[in-house]
Amino acid sequence: MNDMAAGNDLVLELRDLHVEVEGREILRGVNLSVRSGETHVLFGPNGSGKTTLLMAIMGFPRYRVTRGGVFLEGEDITALPPHERARRGIGMMFQRPPTVRGVSLEQMASICSRDDVDVGAVAGELNLTDFLARDVNHGFSGGEIKRSELLQLMAQNPDVVLLDEPESGVDMENLQLVGKAIRILLQKDLRRRRRKCGLIITHTGYILDYVEADQGHVLCEGAVVCTGNPREQLEGIRKYGFEECAKCTR
Ligand SMILES: Nc1ncnc2c1ncn2[C@@H]1O[C@H](COP(=O)(O)OP(=O)(O)OP(=O)(O)O)[C@@H](O)[C@H]1O
Ligand SMILES: [Mg+2]
Numbered sequence: 399m400n401d402m403a404a405g406n407d408l409v410l411e412l413r414d415l416h417v418e419v420e421g422r423e424i425l426r427g428v429n430l431s432v433r434s435g436e437t438h439v440l441f442g443p444n445g446s447g448k449t450t451l452l453m454a455i456m457g458f459p460r461y462r463v464t465r466g467g468v469f470l471e472g473e474d475i476t477a478l479p480p481h482e483r484a485r486r487g488i489g490m491m492f493q494r495p496p497t498v499r500g501v502s503l504e505q506m507a508s509i510c511s512r513d514d515v516d517v518g519a520v521a522g523e524l525n526l527t528d529f530l531a532r533d534v535n536h537g538f539s540g541g542e543i544k545r546s547e548l549l550q551l552m553a554q555n556p557d558v559v560l561l562d563e564p565e566s567g568v569d570m571e572n573l574q575l576v577g578k579a580i581r582i583l584l585q586k587d588l589r590r591r592r593r594k595c596g597l598i599i600t601h602t603g604y605i606l607d608y609v610e611a612d613q614g615h616v617l618c619e620g621a622v623v624c625t626g627n628p629r630e631q632l633e634g635i636r637k638y639g640f641e642e643c644a645k646c647t648r
Pocket of ligand 1: 422424444445451
C-alpha cells in the first residue's frame with residue numbers, strides 16, 4: 399500500500415464470482431478484495447468482462463450471479479437490488495449511461511445526494527454550470543457525459559467508488575478536472591482518515607497520473623489473470639499485450 403495511514407478493513411469482497419448475461423457466462427470465478435482506503439484499477443481487453451464486473455457489484459438484475467457472491471463489510475449483498483446497494487454506500491460511474499428525458503442534471507444530482515452537497519458548487523468545479531438545467535446526458539458530448547456522471551457521483555458521495563473508464567474521451571484540460579474530482583471522491587488528499595475505496599477501469603492508465611492506486615488486476619476472458627503493481631502491469635501490457643500478460647507467471 400502507498401499510504402501507511404489508510405485503514406486495513408476489508409470493505410468490498412468478491413468471492414468466486416460467476417456472472418451470466420443473457421445465458422452466457424461472462425465472469426468465471428473472480429476473487430477480489432478491496433480494503434478501506436485502497437484504490438484498485440482493473441485492466442483488460444475489450445469484452446473481457448470489466449463492465450460486467452462493476453454492473454454485478456452494483457447489482458443490476460441482467461447480470462445474473464450464478465455462483466459466489468458480493469460482500470460489503472463482510473455482509474453478503476448478492477441478493478440486494480441496486481438502490482439498496484447505493485444506500486449502503488456503493489456508487490458507480492457508467493461507461494455508457496442512459497439519457498434521462500424530463501429530469502434535469504440538477505434534479506438528478508439532488509436526488510442522488512446523500513449528504514448536504516452543494517450541487518451548484520460541484521458543477522462549477524466540473525465546468526458543468528451551463529448543463530444543470532439540461533436533461534441528464536441529453537445531447538451531451540462524450541467528455542461532458544463523463545463529467546455529468548462524476549457530478550452525480552460526487553452528490554452521492556459513496557464509500558465504494560466504481561468508475562468505468564472515467565478518462566476515456568476526455569480532453570487534456572478536462573482530464574485535470576476529472577482527476578481532481580476523483581481525488582476528492584477517493585479522499586486522496588486525506589491521509590490519516592481516508593476510508594473511501596475505489597475500483598477503476600482504465601485502458602490508458604492516464605488516471606494513474608492523478609490518482610495513485612494500491613493494486614491492479616488484469617481481467618482476461620472473465621478471470622483475473624494477474625494482481626500486482628498497476629504501473630508495472632500497464633507497462634507489461636503496453637510492451638507485450640494482454641495475451642502475453644495472461645501467460646506471465648511472475
Ligand atoms: N446483453 C448482453 N448480451 C450478450 N452478451 C453480452 C451482453 N452484455 C454484455 N455481453 C458480452 O459480455 C462480454 C463482456 O462485456 P463487458 O462490457 O463486460 O466488457 P468490457 O471488458 O467492459 O469491454 P470494453 O473494454 O469494451 O468496455 C462481451 O463479449 C459482451 O458482448
Ligand atoms: Mg466496458
